[in-house]
Amino acid sequence: MTADPGSSALAAVVATRLRTRLAVLSLVLVAGCSSTSDPADDELVTPSAAPSSATTDTGAEQGAVAATSAPVISPAVEQDLDSALSTPVEDSVYPAVGDPRIDALLYDLDLDWDPEARRLEASAIVTFRAARTAPRFQLDLGPRLTVGRLALDGEAVDFARRGKDLVVKARIRADQRYELTLDYVGTPEPAQAPTTRSDFSTTGFTITDTGEVWTMQEPYGAYTWYPVNDQPSDKALYDVTVHAPMPWTGISNGRLTELTNDGKTTTSSWQLTEPASSYLVTLAIGDYTHSANTSASGLRVDYWTPRGMATGFDGLQTAAESVDWIEEKLGPYPFDSLGLVVTDSMSAMETQTMVTLGNNDYVLSPQVVAHELVHQWYGDQVSPADWSDVWLNEGMTMLMQWLYEDDFDIRPLRGTIQDARAGDQGLRDDYGPPGAYDPQQFGSSNIYYTPGLMWNELRVALGDDEFFRIARSWLEENDNTSVTREKIFEHWETETGRELSDFFDAWITGPTTPAPGVPKG
Template identity: 75%
Template sequence: MTPRRLRGAVATVLSLSVLAGCSDGAAPDEPADTPSAAASSDGTAPESPAPGSESPAAGGPDDPSGPVVGEPVEPDLDLAVSTPREDSVYPAVGDPRVDALHYGLDLTWDPDAERLRGEAVVTFRAARTARRFQLDLGAPLTVGRVALDGEPIRFARVGKDLVLRAPIEEDQRYELSLDYVGTPEPAPAPTTRADFSTTGFTVTPDGEVWTMQEPYGAYTWYPVNDQPSDKALYDITVHAPRRWTGISNGELTELTSDARGTTTSWQLDEPASSYLVTLAIGRYEHSSNTSDSGLRVDYWTPRDLRRPLDSIRTAAASVDWIEARLGDYPFDSLGLVVTDSQSAMETQAMVTLGTNDYVFSPQVVAHELVHQWYGDQVSPSDWRDVWLNEGMTMLLQWVYEDEHDIRPLRQSLRSARAVDQQLRDAYGPPGAYDPRQFGSSNIYYTPALMWNELREDLGDDEFYALARSWLADNDNTSVSREQIYDHWEAETGRELSAFFDRWIMGRRTPAPGVPQG
């Protein structure tokens, strides 16, 4: 996620949260010395060129050939073996008995009826022996046929819990298949923020669809073990109306259209946590550009968008900038999809962007791209450690702003330190935040300040070398704070646990300085 800017008044600071954008689209009355951590200023933008062709996924003026369609590969299920756990912050979501390896989803969207039909095949490993297990699936969705390894099984619905009444044995692999239909409803979000109150499947007044689902909400549109420690592979096929396009994560492996509608298929062949999955269905056109390192970046934008794309097309150059610090881009494909949201989300290999001015800014694009390394390549195993995603990413956003003459780094650091105690008082320490205040500013600014202390002490070369080695050592996994503490202690040869704990768990802002012993 991208944080919002902080306003000047203390009372206002304490009421703010951090996803990019705000619900009323108003520009904040921001003093010059507050951190640029994202807000919307949804003013009038110059008109973009007229929409492109009415054929599905038509190429824009910079991309007349349209998107590249690749060949699907056989999923390597071993990549997705995880150690699922019960979440300490949101224990009602997810089942530690299930280690999902692959989700095969075939989805049909009828915008007139606002009706979703889904066929799901979930390949999973039993993480423990049990007489029953469960997945998360939104209550408005009616389940039909359910089978385990081809044999019908009994099931029960308890709210969002789909309880499967069949025995499973530890380390054995199974294939669960089911059909479902209904009108998905977004889930209430565990936050008091003004800019969003729900997560998951969202339908616009025109019947178009977008999703953002941190910390949970994927269950609003498919059966899932909706907890970040359980990464899985995905193949998603979307059947949309004629002249519409379904967008999801990873490589586009099918794009066909006939009188009945448009079908797209997407493959994510490296594992992702469920909150990093995206789905957007609407009237889209396509364009692309390429980074200096040779990565093609695809842009999926609404045909009626009246907003210049120059600022988000900086994504290709931002990849090069990030690679110089964090190493090679960790996935095989990269895209950005623009939706009717007012927010931005680091959905894996297909970033989801809303449509206000700040979300469209180069620094927000860079923020969400840094997350492809910190948050997507390596994810938290428990929502208590969401700061692992946001702290490093916030620091690199500040460095990006400094080096691109957007905002001096010293100003961002000074402003963040000035409000750090207020954020701890309002929301708790970043590693022990109030569960009703998910995504507040404390998980962004506080750990960013901590990482900067280490960066200044070690110097850029060593700091970024250790940041890269952490990613390499934990590629495609979900991790805990204890693991990252151990990594930095081992690599620096210092006792840093107390330093980390003061920043992440302390009730008071720590004094500057990094221990030398």
């Protein structure tokens, strides 16, 4: 997630310089349009393209936005369940969400959305490993959703509802794998977010005035629309199918494996083949158009934007260029697909392989797009095992955003660091240190700016080459896992040969802004 634009004095400076940056970009990205026609029954759906900068018979040049008639459809593959094995934990900040007895491996969801009735009819198949032997287990599922049929390995079992807790009264044995199937129906309702941020107050399934849907669910809220072990230590694979009235399209994570219609309903299927924490899953349903461009490294970037969206394309479509910039520092993009979907939100979220962005100038700015893309490495490829370590995501990403702003003449790094350091003590006083924050102040600026400053101290002390070598090695060693602060501290101490315990403790849990500098030995 990006930093709250209303919580720091830096935001005003960034907004001023952003206008200059976008004026330059608009000279490069010239808008155009393309038309669409009504496809016949059972034809491939071909959403009309979003405004684009270049169209050729043979495809788009690198960095230019192609006016594609339809997105690429990839064949579905058999999911590798072993790749999703996790070690679930009870969260220290929000212990009421998640169940450490469950290690979810695959969520297979079929979602039918009726916008007029505001009604979701759905079925779920949850394949999981029992992390321990237990007489019962539970998943999180929104209380507004009524469960019908429920079975474990094909046999009907008793269950109970206690608020959002779906308690399954069946014995499970450690390390055995099970398949839970259920049908459910209702009008999902977002959960209250534990935050005072200005850009969001609820999380999960959100319905607009016109019946369109978007989701952002950090630190929890996935449970508002599907049965889930809603805690970040439990990563899982996803197969998601969405049915929506034409011409609407359902957007989710991963590769698009189906996009068809029967003359009334659009069906889209998505497959996420590398495991993700539940807060990194997205669902958006609405009248979307599609366009794409390609990074210099050959990564196709898909853009799903609301039909008629008039502004914001310039910043949004810098994503391919940003991927190239990030890869130079953090290594190759870690997944097999990348898309961005624009919704009616006010914020932005690093949802894995399909970044979710609100429809406003700040969120669609180049530096915020870059911020969410950096999260594909720091936050998605490697995620926190516990919400006390959300700073693991945001600190490195904030530093990368500052470097991006400096490299692209949006905001000089020196001034950014000065302002962030000047405001650090106030953040600690108001919200707590980043590794011991007030649980009712989730996502405040202390988890962004404070660890960003810490990582910059290390970068200056080590030099860019050594700093980013270690940053890359961390990702390589912990690919597709959820980790703790102790593990990353140990990694940096081993790689640098320095005793950094006091340095890390002062920055992450200390009540006072540390003095500049890094221990040499």
